[in-house]
Amino acid sequence: MMEKNAVWPTEIRLNTGKDKLSVSFDGAGRFDYTAEYLRVMSPSAEVQGHSPDQRVTQPGKSGVLVKAVEQVGNYAVRIVFDDGHDTGLYSWEYLHELGEDHAERWREYLEELESKGLSRTK
Numbered sequence: 001m002m003e004k005n006a007v008w009p010t011e012i013r014l015n016t017g018k019d020k021l022s023v024s025f026d027g028a029g030r031f032d033y034t035a036e037y038l039r040v041m042s043p044s045a046e047v048q049g050h051s052p053d054q055r056v057t058q059p060g061k062s063g064v065l066v067k068a069v070e071q072v073g074n075y076a077v078r079i080v081f082d083d084g085h086d087t088g089l090y091s092w093e094y095l096h097e098l099g100e101d102h103a104e105r106w107r108e109y110l111e112e113l114e115s116k117g118l119s120r121t122k
Contacts (some may be wrong), residue, residue, distance in 0.1 A: 007096040012077065018065040021079075023095055031099025036120070039064045039081050040109055041098055042088035057109075059118035 011024040021038060024030040040058040042048070049055050061083070068080040072089055080086040090098075098105065113120065 007092050009092055009095070012069060014066055014069055018067070018082075021066060021069065023099070025092070025096055028096060029099065031095070031102070033095075033098060033102075035064050035066045035081065036061045037098070037102070037106065038066070038079055038090070039083070039085060041105060042079075042085060043090060043094055044085070044088035046085070046087055057112050057116055057118060059113060059116075059120065060122045062120040 007028045008026045009023050010026050011022070013022045014020075015022070019035045021033045021035070022030065023033070039061045040047070042058075047056055047058060065082045066079055067082050070078045070080065072078050076089045076091040077095075078086060078089055110120075112118075
Protein backbone atom coordinates (compact mmCIF):
# COMPACT_ATOMS: atom_id res chain seq x y z
CA MET A 1 0.00 0.00 0.00
CA MET A 2 1.36 3.39 -1.01
CA GLU A 3 1.64 6.18 1.54
CA LYS A 4 -0.64 9.19 1.04
CA ASN A 5 2.27 11.54 0.21
CA ALA A 6 4.42 9.00 -1.65
CA VAL A 7 5.86 9.89 -5.03
CA TRP A 8 5.41 7.45 -7.87
CA PRO A 9 7.51 7.26 -11.05
CA THR A 10 5.70 7.34 -14.38
CA GLU A 11 8.81 6.93 -16.54
CA ILE A 12 12.41 5.89 -15.97
CA ARG A 13 14.73 6.30 -18.94
CA LEU A 14 18.46 5.64 -19.30
CA ASN A 15 20.01 7.58 -22.19
CA THR A 16 21.96 5.79 -24.91
CA GLY A 17 25.31 6.97 -23.51
CA LYS A 18 24.36 5.38 -20.17
CA ASP A 19 25.56 8.47 -18.32
CA LYS A 20 22.15 10.04 -17.57
CA LEU A 21 18.97 8.71 -16.01
CA SER A 22 15.69 10.61 -16.29
CA VAL A 23 12.80 9.94 -13.94
CA SER A 24 9.34 11.47 -14.23
CA PHE A 25 7.13 11.41 -11.17
CA ASP A 26 3.33 11.46 -11.20
CA GLY A 27 2.47 15.08 -10.45
CA ALA A 28 5.84 15.70 -8.79
CA GLY A 29 8.18 16.72 -11.60
CA ARG A 30 10.86 15.22 -13.79
CA PHE A 31 14.53 14.99 -12.91
CA ASP A 32 17.67 14.20 -14.89
CA TYR A 33 20.50 12.61 -12.93
CA THR A 34 24.05 12.02 -14.08
CA ALA A 35 25.46 8.56 -13.43
CA GLU A 36 28.19 10.21 -11.34
CA TYR A 37 25.65 11.97 -9.10
CA LEU A 38 23.67 8.77 -8.56
CA ARG A 39 26.86 6.83 -7.84
CA VAL A 40 28.27 9.25 -5.26
CA MET A 41 24.85 9.58 -3.59
CA SER A 42 24.21 5.83 -3.49
CA PRO A 43 22.01 4.89 -0.53
CA SER A 44 24.16 1.80 0.09
CA ALA A 45 25.88 1.19 3.43
CA GLU A 46 29.17 1.13 1.49
CA VAL A 47 28.69 4.84 0.70
CA GLN A 48 26.39 6.13 3.45
CA GLY A 49 27.75 4.02 6.29
CA HIS A 50 25.42 3.20 9.14
CA SER A 51 25.32 6.78 10.43
CA PRO A 52 26.10 10.24 8.95
CA ASP A 53 29.61 10.32 10.45
CA GLN A 54 30.43 7.04 8.67
CA ARG A 55 29.66 8.39 5.18
CA VAL A 56 32.44 7.50 2.72
CA THR A 57 33.38 10.15 0.14
CA GLN A 58 33.44 8.67 -3.37
CA PRO A 59 36.23 10.24 -5.49
CA GLY A 60 37.04 9.48 -9.13
CA LYS A 61 33.50 8.78 -10.31
CA SER A 62 33.20 11.40 -13.09
CA GLY A 63 33.35 8.77 -15.84
CA VAL A 64 31.13 6.12 -14.25
CA LEU A 65 28.28 4.73 -16.35
CA VAL A 66 25.06 2.89 -15.55
CA LYS A 67 25.09 -0.73 -16.74
CA ALA A 68 21.53 -1.55 -15.68
CA VAL A 69 18.48 -0.29 -13.82
CA GLU A 70 16.55 -3.10 -12.15
CA GLN A 71 13.15 -2.69 -10.52
CA VAL A 72 12.95 -3.95 -6.93
CA GLY A 73 9.36 -4.66 -5.99
CA ASN A 74 7.09 -1.63 -6.32
CA TYR A 75 9.22 0.70 -4.24
CA ALA A 76 12.72 1.06 -5.68
CA VAL A 77 15.33 0.42 -8.36
CA ARG A 78 18.79 -1.07 -8.04
CA ILE A 79 21.29 0.77 -10.21
CA VAL A 80 24.23 -1.27 -11.43
CA PHE A 81 27.28 0.86 -12.27
CA ASP A 82 30.20 -0.07 -14.50
CA ASP A 83 32.64 0.27 -11.58
CA GLY A 84 31.00 -2.79 -10.01
CA HIS A 85 28.85 -0.94 -7.45
CA ASP A 86 25.36 -2.46 -7.31
CA THR A 87 24.23 -2.52 -3.68
CA GLY A 88 22.21 0.70 -3.49
CA LEU A 89 18.43 0.48 -3.55
CA TYR A 90 17.05 3.82 -4.72
CA SER A 91 13.50 4.16 -3.39
CA TRP A 92 11.14 6.41 -5.34
CA GLU A 93 11.20 8.85 -2.42
CA TYR A 94 15.02 8.92 -2.34
CA LEU A 95 15.23 9.49 -6.10
CA HIS A 96 12.74 12.34 -5.78
CA GLU A 97 14.78 13.86 -2.91
CA LEU A 98 17.95 13.59 -5.01
CA GLY A 99 16.20 15.57 -7.73
CA GLU A 100 14.69 18.17 -5.43
CA ASP A 101 17.91 18.69 -3.45
CA HIS A 102 20.36 18.29 -6.34
CA ALA A 103 22.04 21.72 -6.15
CA GLU A 104 22.66 21.56 -2.41
CA ARG A 105 23.77 17.92 -2.34
CA TRP A 106 26.12 18.41 -5.30
CA ARG A 107 27.66 21.54 -3.72
CA GLU A 108 28.22 19.65 -0.45
CA TYR A 109 29.80 16.74 -2.35
CA LEU A 110 32.21 19.04 -4.20
CA GLU A 111 33.13 20.78 -0.93
CA GLU A 112 33.67 17.39 0.72
CA LEU A 113 36.02 16.32 -2.09
CA GLU A 114 37.98 19.58 -1.86
CA SER A 115 38.29 19.48 1.93
CA LYS A 116 39.72 15.95 1.71
CA GLY A 117 42.05 16.70 -1.19
CA LEU A 118 40.14 14.35 -3.48
CA SER A 119 39.07 14.70 -7.10
CA ARG A 120 36.09 13.76 -9.26
CA THR A 121 38.48 12.31 -11.85
CA LYS A 122 40.82 10.14 -9.75
